Amino acid sequence: MTRLRAASRAGRRADVGFDRGLIAPMILGSILNPINSSMLAVALTPIGRWFHVSPAQTAWLVTGLYLATAVGQPVIGRLVDTFGPRPLYLTGTALVGVAGLLGVLAPSLGVLVASRVLLGIGTSAAYPASMFLLRAEADRTGMRSPSGILAALSVSNQVIAVIGPALGGLLIGAGGWHLIFAVNVPLAAACLLLGALRLPRRAAVPGSEAQGPAGPGSKARVDAAGMVLFAGMLTAFMFFLMDLPARPASGRRLLLVIAVLAGACFAVRELRAAQPFLDLRILGGNVPLLATYGRQLLAYTTSYAYLYGFPQWLTASAAGLLLLPMSASAIVVTMITGRRVEVRGKLLVGAATQIAGCAALLWAGPGSALWLLALVGVVIGVPQGLIGLANQNALYAQADPARMGSSAGLLRTFAYLGALTASAADAAFYRHGATTGGLHGLSLLLLGIAVLLLVGVLADRSLRRAGRASTS
Structure with a gap:
């Protein structure tokens, strides 16, 4: 009788298709972060003129968003796991609208920096909520990993990152830099409307038959102390990675000490907590997932180091043109391979192509033809389209379904850690200017990181099952 009931439930789930109404709020919510990051790139100079401040001061507008998002993604992801995606999605997008108004005024x-921090916190809800919903829907319908929808999320973010600077320029030309903050108000309103209409009021915990975010009759608990210690540890470590010229060496060492102490307190707290923010025992035993986080850090260190470092070596006019082939290549590759669930092949090709791109930079010089440099950009774009998507699919298969939100948030955190590591590497090799020698030294470092990434992929046997075995 039990088997008949189980078969009946499976049959009912299979008959019900994936709720396509969820796709629009997922995609719209996921682009809030990249559109704000990319539009600001063209607004820093006019903002500096408006407030009569230096570029070093306006840089905090970028840093504030990065810090808030890196810390906020896993924290809000855990709240999504605890209370469900709908309240966090709606609260987060409402904060985006408030941050937009605060920026305008x-x-x-x-x-203005405070508004960017608030914006980072608000935009941290959509991705964990989307991953939670995807897993819950896959459980409900009995479908395999929704690779097509995961690819749509990736492509939408990549496209927005490309058109963001142009959109920002148009808005600034039409009404000044205030409009790049004002645009968040209608975007947030659209997210709130779609979220209120289409997101389920009660979502089953992924991997469970229980209805409601925490199951029937259970009391949801929030590990606030663990979240605070995690935020302190990560913030101190990220400030340590940042290259601030006015900061003495002793201050940097103090930040590292604070990060280590906060990390130790965090580990003790999480190992003793009944319902920890991050269950370190489960996470420590999930070696494939830890490997995915490591790949994310390595891959994004290389990608962002190229994105930040290569344009500095080029002339301003050539930089914009030569970054377009990279973005176009990443988008095309994601669109072509996005529906394929298999993970290991994407990672192998991505890592090998990243090695080729880094090696090609060793031959770049003042006399290099622009078409050759553009070709290098095309090569570098291939792993950007493959690795991020493959890691996203791997996480979907490897993470504890009941902790999908926090696990997805951590994946984004490791990407931001890669971005800050890349920024520190660029600063170290360009300490005396963006010279060809500095570019070659940076390329050697990135080549080593890319080789390490390939070795890690080859050594990870679990990747042979990830994707193929990804059922929901």
Whole structure:
């Protein structure tokens, strides 16, 4: 009788298709972060003029968003796991609208930076909520990993990152830099409307038959102390990675000490907590998932180091043109391979192509033809289209379904850690200017990181099953 009931439930799930109404709020929510990151790139100079501040000060507008998002993704992801995706998605997108208004009315640079921090916190909800919903829907319908929808999320983010600077330029030309903050208000309103209409009020915990975010009759608990210690540890470590010229060496060492102490307190707390923010025992035993986080860090260190470092070596006019082939290549590769669930092949090709791109930079020089440099950009774009998507699919298969939100948030955190590591590497090799020698030294470092990534992929036997065995 039990088997008949189970078969009946499976049959009912298979008859019900994936709720396509969820796709629009997922995609719209996921682009809030990249559109704000990319639009700001063209607004830093006019903002500096408006407030009469230096580029070093306006850089905090970028840093504030990165810090808030890196810390906020796993924290809000855990809240998604605990309370469900709908309340966190709606709260997060509402914060985006408030941050937009605060940015428009900001009387000083400090208030504008605060609006960016609030924006980072608000935009941290959509991705964990989307991953939670995808897993819950796959469980409900009995479908395999929704690779097509995961690819749509990736492509939408990549496209927005490409058109963001142009959109920002148009808005600034039409009404000044205030409009790049004002645009968040209608975007947030659209997210709130779609979320209220289409997101389920109660979502089953992925991997469970229980209805409701925490199951029937259970009391949801939030490990606030663990979240605070995690935020302190990560913030101190990220400030340590940042290259701030005015900061003495002793200050940097102090940040590292604070990060280590906060990390130790965090580990003790999480190992003792009944319902920890991050279950370190489960996470430590999930070696394939830890390997995915490691790949994310390595891959994004290389990608961002190229994205930040290569344009500095080029002339301003050539930089914009030569980054377009990279973006176009990444988008095309994602669109072609996105529906394929298999993970290992994408990672192998991506890592090998990343090695080829880094090696090609060793021959770049003042006399290099622009078409050759553009070709290098095309090569570098291939792993950007493959590795991020493959890691996303791997995480979907490897993460504890009941902790999908926090696991997805951590994946984004490791990408941001890669971005900050890349920024520190660029600063170290360009300490005396963006010279050809500095570019070659940076390329050697990135070549070593790319080789390490390939070795890690080859050594990870679990990747042979990830994707093929990814059922929901």
